[in-house]
Amino acid sequence: MSSPLDTFDHVVVLMLENRSFGNLFGYLYREGVPPGKNFEGVIGKTLSNLGQDGISVPVSADADVHQPYPDPGEEYEHVTMQLFGSDAASGTPGMNGFVRDYYTNLTDTQGWTGSAATQSAQIMRCFAPSTIPVFSKLAQAFAVFDHWFCAVPSQTWCNRTFWNAATSWGWVNNPKTSSPGNPWGLDRWAHFSAGPTIFINSKRSSATAVGTYTRISKCRSQNCFTGARQKTKSVKTTFDTWVKDFILARISSTIAPPVNSPNTHFSNLIS
Numbered sequence: 001m002s003s004p005l006d007t008f009d010h011v012v013v014l015m016l017e018n019r020s021f022g023n024l025f026g027y028l029y030r031e032g033v034p035p036g037k038n039f040e041g042v043i044g045k046t047l048s049n050l051g052q053d054g055i056s057v058p059v060s061a062d063a064d065v066h067q068p069y070p071d072p073g074e075e076y077e078h079v080t081m082q083l084f085g086s087d088a089a090s091g092t093p094g095m096n097g098f099v100r101d102y103y104t105n106l107t108d109t110q111g112w113t114g115s116a117a118t119q120s121a122q123i124m125r126c127f128a129p130s131t132i133p134v135f136s137k138l139a140q141a142f143a144v145f146d147h148w149f150c151a152v153p154s155q156t157w158c159n160r161t162f163w164n165a166a167t168s169w170g171w172v173n174n175p176k177t178s179s180p181g182n183p184w185g186l187d188r189w190a191h192f193s194a195g196p197t198i199f200i201n202s203k204r205s206s207a208t209a210v211g212t213y214t215r216i217s218k219c220r221s222q223n224c225f226t227g228a229r230q231k232t233k234s235v236k237t238t239f240d241t242w243v244k245d246f247i248l249a250r251i252s253s254t255i256a257p258p259v260n261s262p263n264t265h266f267s268n269l270i271s
Contacts (some may be wrong), residue, residue, distance in 0.1 A: 015160060018074055021146060026126040027061040028139055040146045042126065049099040049124060053117060057099050063125035065132075070112055072098075072123055073105040076154040076172040083153065098123050157186075 026042035033039045047059040072078070078101055080089050085097035102123040106116035129136035151162035157175070158168035171189065178185030 051099045052103040057121045061128045068122045079153040
């Protein structure tokens, strides 16, 4: 039987800059989801964040194309605060730190003279479909993923490389531009990251490692341990350990940055 994918001649990938799903498409179906379709946006939900002053800021559909300005924090540390409401990523994210993190980012933005207390509420604003008609029409006419998540909860370059190579070579923040005071910058990152991807390296791994990876992946996808929670947990732990060991081996053998590197690296975040 032929696959429906065989009907495609080309796949065009257009990668834009950082926007959340709710910000762009949270209000995509303000008039109601079409019959027979499922869509999880923000309509009908009571969503809000507390501001720095303790006042609740609700989600709304009144953003304009110039907001938010200045940009919110995009680095891993900022996104952790936005998702978890604290500096530590632990448990299920409460999605409750967006306003407070934006407030902090605004107060730290040099040369900006606005009111952080007033401006920080903008981070909860989403676009009405009429404000972004092209994006909205494309999403409504074709398809949109309402449960897709970026590979790295952070900046642009790491997610660009994940899309193309299934790895960011350990980086969770964009490397800074190379300079005399920061020799381990973007140029060296691009140079030393060149090489085999995780797909190629997995083929070169030992038969045992590849076999373990294949069996665990198959078990996870087919749920072959249904009803045996302990075994499932064991499989997940083995799989996660394999991935961690693989990535760390890749890091240590190719692009491990100097100890005084100013950039955040995956090897510093793994416990």
